[in-house]
Amino acid sequence: MNEQTTAAVxxxxxxxxxxxxxxANVKFLGESFARLGIVLEEARVIRDEPATIADVINECRxxxxxxxxxxxxxxxxxxxxxxxxxxxxxVELVLNEEAAKRIGRGSRDITPARLKMAMIPEGASxxxxxxxxxxxxxxxxxxxxxGIPSIARAMFGAIEHQLEGGATIRSESIDIYxxxxxxxxxxxxxxxxxxxxxxxxxxFSREGRFGASIxxxxxxxxxxxxxxxxxxxxxxxED
Amino acid sequence: MNEQTTAAVxxxxxxxxxxxxxxANVKFLGESFARLGIVLEEARVIRDEPATIADVINECRxxxxxxxxxxxxxxxxxxxxxxxxxxxxxVELVLNEEAAKRIGRGSRDITPARLKMAMIPEGASxxxxxxxxxxxxxxxxxxxxxGIPSIARAMFGAIEHQLEGGATIRSESIDIYxxxxxxxxxxxxxxxxxxxxxxxxxxFSREGRFGASIxxxxxxxxxxxxxxxxxxxxxxxED
Numbered sequence: 001m002n003e004q005t006t007a008a009v010x011x012x013x014x015x016x017x018x019x020x021x022x023x024a025n026v027k028f029l030g031e032s033f034a035r036l037g038i039v040l041e042e043a044r045v046i047r048d049e050p051a052t053i054a055d056v057i058n059e060c061r062x063x064x065x066x067x068x069x070x071x072x073x074x075x076x077x078x079x080x081x082x083x084x085x086x087x088x089x090x091v092e093l094v095l096n097e098e099a100a101k102r103i104g105r106g107s108r109d110i111t112p113a114r115l116k117m118a119m120i121p122e123g124a125s126x127x128x129x130x131x132x133x134x135x136x137x138x139x140x141x142x143x144x145x146x147g148i149p150s151i152a153r154a155m156f157g158a159i160e161h162q163l164e165g166g167a168t169i170r171s172e173s174i175d176i177y178x179x180x181x182x183x184x185x186x187x188x189x190x191x192x193x194x195x196x197x198x199x200x201x202x203x204f205s206r207e208g209r210f211g212a213s214i215x216x217x218x219x220x221x222x223x224x225x226x227x228x229x230x231x232x233x234x235x236x237x238e239d
Numbered sequence: 240m241n242e243q244t245t246a247a248v249x250x251x252x253x254x255x256x257x258x259x260x261x262x263a264n265v266k267f268l269g270e271s272f273a274r275l276g277i278v279l280e281e282a283r284v285i286r287d288e289p290a291t292i293a294d295v296i297n298e299c300r301x302x303x304x305x306x307x308x309x310x311x312x313x314x315x316x317x318x319x320x321x322x323x324x325x326x327x328x329x330v331e332l333v334l335n336e337e338a339a340k341r342i343g344r345g346s347r348d349i350t351p352a353r354l355k356m357a358m359i360p361e362g363a364s365x366x367x368x369x370x371x372x373x374x375x376x377x378x379x380x381x382x383x384x385x386g387i388p389s390i391a392r393a394m395f396g397a398i399e400h401q402l403e404g405g406a407t408i409r410s411e412s413i414d415i416y417x418x419x420x421x422x423x424x425x426x427x428x429x430x431x432x433x434x435x436x437x438x439x440x441x442x443f444s445r446e447g448r449f450g451a452s453i454x455x456x457x458x459x460x461x462x463x464x465x466x467x468x469x470x471x472x473x474x475x476x477e478d
Binding site for chain 1: 253254255257258260261262263265269270271272273279280283284285286287291315316317318342351352353355356370386387410412419420421423424426427430437438439440441442443444449451452454
């Protein structure tokens with residue numbers, strides 16, 4: 001897994017941290033990156049504060065191949081992502097004519113608040129918003145998208161072709177209705193024989209029954225199959 | 240809001256980052272902290288890697304009043320949270336007799352894998368697990384809980400009385416079925432007159448209609464009411 005393409009997701013929004021809103025973007029982006037062979041290394045949920053946003057973006061953009069942000073690019077006073085990204089890159093926030101044109105297409109009138117959404121860091125390129133016109137933007141390896149999940153998904157679809165993934169990661173799983181403590185040793189032995197794949201055990205409780213999903217992930221499909229076959233044979237025969 | 244009690248949540252688990260599992264703990268903990276008057280400053284989702292876990296815990300425990308982790312305290316080979324927390328604090332991982340006893344109570348047999356769940360950083364105190372016995376633990380300002388949401392909730396309930404909150408934060412909201420660009424200016428004017436409360440606008444799309452939840456938060460209920468009243472009068476009369 002050398003030279004693995006990596007990513008971080010930065011969710012910007014007090015509403016997620018106050019528990020008002022359930023985030024859905026991490027799951028969607030995580031699935032998308034896995035499909036593209038990109039490893040999502042971390043996700044951070046942070047507050048709508050320019051200094052915090054700029055710091056986290058600067059930390060992540062140096063560390064990972066790609067950084068995706070969602071949230072904070074609307075027209076209201078608490079939307080601070082664009083100015084914070086400009087600050088992170090040390091560039092000006094400038095009126096983007098193309099963005100203004102698109103925003104005009106989607107609205108009855110171009111209020112000053114709407115024009116705020118056309119203020120884009122200098123040097124950034126736009127990310128299409130097929131749903132509600134106001135675009136996101138990309139600057140170097142940072143992709144800035146809307147927070148509403150349907151719009152974030154549409155924007156991701158618009159820039160997906162720009163991403164260079166690694167080998168696609170194959171992921172297979174089986175659910176075992178045993179307690180982890182009963183199969184942990186057998187699983188560890190199998191994991192030590194199959195170090196070329198990643199084997200995870202994720203406990204769950206469903207309708208009062210405890211069990212675990214055993215997930216095998218790797219770039220070589222045959223090796224994923226082989227490990228999964230051993231797990232299935234060893235764990236299904238217990239209990 | 241001086242001397243505000245703050246918290247960070249650290250979600251440990253590759254399954255969240257790969258998009259396999261939808262996290263539910265950030266929302267629950269965010270709601271709980273808000274109720275207790277604790278500001279959740281950030282949430283991080285990180286991989287099951289000891290060095291990463293230790294680094295993030297060390298970063299957060301210096302910065303915030305409380306740190307809560309979920310995930311990675313089970314019996315399988317990929318559960319690495321306890322050893323990582325011990326590493327972060329520079330202490331040994333030792334067999335906790337009381338934890339071993341509780342684990343024995345919940346299981347048919349104490350396998351070596353199960354005993355792994357009784358290995359707790361030296362100096363930590365246990366967090367009760369009313370659901371499946373294997374405890375979490377607290378060391379200084381770091382609370383280590385299970386990842387399964389039902390168990391995380393039960394554990395939180397068991398230690399909630401240990402937390403010192405600030406003034407309870409009152410939160411009220413109204414939904415406006417207008418586009419943000421149409422009311423942003425009016426809202427900003429109200430926000431500038433009510434700087435003692437936090438006013439957020441969170442856009443949504445429901446069944447194809449765009450709108451926004453306007454949320455007013457603050458420790459002084461009368462001021463929250465006053466701001467909300469102005470918003471309601473100003474925005475509902477438009478359109």
